[in-house]
Every structure is written in structure tokens, then in C-alpha cells.
Amino acid sequence: xxxxxxxxxxxxxxxxxxxxxxxxxxxxxxxxxxxxxxxxxxxxxxxxxxxxxxxxxxxxxxxxxxxxxxxxxxxxxxxxxxxxxxxxxxxxxxxxxxxxxxxxxxxxxxxxxxxxxxxxxxxxxxxxxxxxxxxxxxxxxxxxxxxxxxxxxxxxxxxxxxxxxxxxxxxxxxxxxxxxxxxxxxxxxxxxxxxxxxxxxxxxxxxxxxxxxxxxxxxxxxxxxx
Amino acid sequence: xxxxxxxxxxxxxxxxxxxxxxxxxxxxxxxxxxxxxxxxxxxxxxxxxxxxxxxxxxxxxxxxxxxxxxxxxxxxxxxxxxxxxxxxxxxxxxxxxxxxxxxxxxxxxxxxxxxxxxxxxxxxxxxxxxxxxxxxxxxxxxxxxxxxxxxxxxxxxxxxxxxxxxxxxxxxxxxxxxxxxxxxxxxxxxxxxxxxxxxxxxxxxxxxxxxxxxxxxxxxxxxxxxxxxxxxxxxxxxxxxxx
Numbered sequence: 001x002x003x004x005x006x007x008x009x010x011x012x013x014x015x016x017x018x019x020x021x022x023x024x025x026x027x028x029x030x031x032x033x034x035x036x037x038x039x040x041x042x043x044x045x046x047x048x049x050x051x052x053x054x055x056x057x058x059x060x061x062x063x064x065x066x067x068x069x070x071x072x073x074x075x076x077x078x079x080x081x082x083x084x085x086x087x088x089x090x091x092x093x094x095x096x097x098x099x100x101x102x103x104x105x106x107x108x109x110x111x112x113x114x115x116x117x118x119x120x121x122x123x124x125x126x127x128x129x130x131x132x133x134x135x136x137x138x139x140x141x142x143x144x145x146x147x148x149x150x151x152x153x154x155x156x157x158x159x160x161x162x163x164x165x166x167x168x169x170x171x172x173x174x175x176x177x178x179x180x181x182x183x184x185x186x187x188x189x190x191x192x193x194x195x196x197x198x199x200x201x202x203x204x205x206x207x208x209x210x211x212x213x214x215x216x217x218x219x220x221x222x223x224x225x226x
Numbered sequence: 227x228x229x230x231x232x233x234x235x236x237x238x239x240x241x242x243x244x245x246x247x248x249x250x251x252x253x254x255x256x257x258x259x260x261x262x263x264x265x266x267x268x269x270x271x272x273x274x275x276x277x278x279x280x281x282x283x284x285x286x287x288x289x290x291x292x293x294x295x296x297x298x299x300x301x302x303x304x305x306x307x308x309x310x311x312x313x314x315x316x317x318x319x320x321x322x323x324x325x326x327x328x329x330x331x332x333x334x335x336x337x338x339x340x341x342x343x344x345x346x347x348x349x350x351x352x353x354x355x356x357x358x359x360x361x362x363x364x365x366x367x368x369x370x371x372x373x374x375x376x377x378x379x380x381x382x383x384x385x386x387x388x389x390x391x392x393x394x395x396x397x398x399x400x401x402x403x404x405x406x407x408x409x410x411x412x413x414x415x416x417x418x419x420x421x422x423x424x425x426x427x428x429x430x431x432x433x434x435x436x437x438x439x440x441x442x443x444x445x446x447x448x449x450x451x452x453x454x455x456x457x458x459x460x461x462x463x464x465x466x467x468x469x
Binding site: 027 | 321340341342344345346348349370371375397398401402405406409412
């Protein structure tokens, strides 16, 4: 009887000690799938699907976590129009996206749909560079060529909601599943000579207020690396 | 034009004959149903067998995390900073000669932009440099997260005070060099340790190539384990570390 009591006390002590890691830096990473509805110039719209990865370097307090997050993905558009150097360019293109920004997440301790999995929500501003490399296109002028690419500087915001494992040590590599909504709109466009692989040559930069905008929906799955 | 179908047919026939030949060599018996107890027993036996059959390396390679003084960390940062001033013109002489100037340096100082480089540079070359920075600090006894932090400081110093001789500091490089570099670094760390501890010369060579920091005098994780015995009743292990 005394022996079993000791085991029960030990068990409860063990339960009491198994709270998750706190007050520590961490690095997380994962893979993602993105769906986006993009708006180009002249009322053109297109849908984009992209695949990529994301990384988060952050610090975790008790329930809050602030991370510097980056989302990278590759996709394609089929019939989006852009305005560059007075020319309208329409066609099929490769789409590359990279974004950076601080994201503040909060863990809701009361919502635990599965054992050790807790709900969290986050938000933050985002700065992004979107690159359009035209493949098949039509241009209203002679200036734009196949060797050039369009790069849009955009700003926006992200909203994230997801589930993350809360484990005793980060070395246990807690897993997260995150659904992200973000909206971005361009503020400047640079036309870049992409003929030289080694050397980047920016040919021109112009204001591009909302020349490329859109809503991005992303599903990301990853884990804490260390 | 070379006919494609006969070529495929020949390829398939060769593969089929080879498969039949190889399968014939495998002794086939009636499939065994193992009880859970038997499975555990076999698993343990196989583990012992595997250990017995593998080579025992002279040195054991690993990472031993420890605390560092501020002075020590400053020395490391200074050393890496000095190396970047030498390595940049040596690795990219054309870019430095054709695009670099002190006038550009003062113009670019404090400037931060999105660069328009091809993905090869941002998502491959920079992370590789970052991974080697990470592995340098790991070799010097820094924990994984501290190695990433130190790599972050080193690459930031490079971006803001060295590379601006030719181009302004880039947001992608600032983030991706240490962060994606550390991801890559963890992978290289694990793979190199597996190869270095394999006990064979080929594994060791490849291990040192992908993780060169393990070759230098500053690497703290090289340990020699020598079994000790008096051939009677006293047995032990002698650990020897190189500094």
C-alpha cells in the first residue's frame, strides 16, 4: 500500500514537472503550400499555387512568442498583366515570393484539442519581394524582353492561426500546423536584367502603387529544429 | 533518329535478367511469423551483432557545448571578421575590382535593400556560407542556438561593413545566411558526425570535406576513448580530448 502511494506521488510530481520549455530562443522551420488570388494592372486577376518553405527565429516567453519569420515559395501565373516602362505586359510567368517580418504569437492554454497540442494565433507586418519571370507573354512595346524580370517590393500583414505541440524540451522537436492569411500590395517595381546569372543589373525602378496585390492563404507544417 | 522502343525493350530485358539472377541467390524459406517476444529478442541480437561487426574509430567526433567568456566571443567575432575582409576580395575578385569603390562604401553605409539576385545566390550560396559559420562556432563549443546567434552577428558585420564596398546590405542575406545556414548546418553536422565516426577513411574524408571546421586545432569535439584494464578486476575508459 505504502509502495503504491509512493508511485502515485511520484507520478503526480512527474506530471507537475512536465510543463513546456519557456523563456528560450528557438529556430523553427517547415514546408508550405500557398493559394493566392492576385490582382495585376488593368483589372487582371489570376490564381496562383505555390510550394515552398518557411523559417522562424524567435524567443518564447510563457505564452507569447515573438519570431522573425520568413516565407518563401515558388509558383506560376497564367494571365496577369503588368505595367512596366509604359508598356503593358500580359502572359504566363514564374512567380517567386520571399517575405520577412516579425510575428507575435499567443498560445491559448485553454484550447487543447489533442493532448499537448495547443491553439495559437499570431499577427504581424510583412515586407516582401515578388519576382515575376515571364515565359510566354505579349507586350504593347518593344522595351520589355524575355531576359528581363519584374520585381515588386510589397508590404502587408499576416494573420496566423494554428496548433503547436507544447513539450518539455525543445530538443523534442515540437511540431506545428499553421494556417496563414496575408494580404500584400506593391509599392515599387524594378525591372531587372536577368541575362547575366552572376551580376544583377537593375534597369529601372518606378512607383507601382497596387500594381500587384493579393490575398495569400497558406498551410504550413513544420517543427522546432533547436 | 535512334528508335526508342527497342532501346527500352533491351533495358527492360537486362533489368529482368539481373533481377532473376539476384533473386536466385537469396535463400528462400517459408515466411516466419514472429511473436512480439521473439521480435524483441531478434532486434536486440541484431543490435549487438551490428555493433560487433562495425569498425571502432580511434577518435570519436562530437560536440561538447560549454559557456564562453565575453572576451572569448569577441575574439571569435574579430577573427571571423578579419577573415571576411580577406575572403571577399579573394573569392570575388572581378566584382570587387569592377564594382567596388570607397565612394560606393560611404554611399551604401547604413543602407538596407531587397536584393534582386538569382535564387542560386540567395538560397544556395549564402546559406552554405552561413552553414560554415555555424559549424565554426559549433566547433568552438557553442550550443546550436548560440552558434546561430554568433553566425548572425558575423554575417551582419559582413553585410553592413564589408560587402557594402560593392553593394548595399541585403535583407535576404541578413536573414537567410544565418537562419537557413543554420538549418543546413544542422544537417551537415549530423551527416559529418555519422561519416567521421564510421571509422573508415572514405567516410572520414567526406566528413571533413563537408564540415572542414573539424580539421582545425580549435575543434573541441575530438575525443579519444581508450579502454583500460588491469586484466583482472579493474576496467575503465580513458577519455583524451584535443585542444
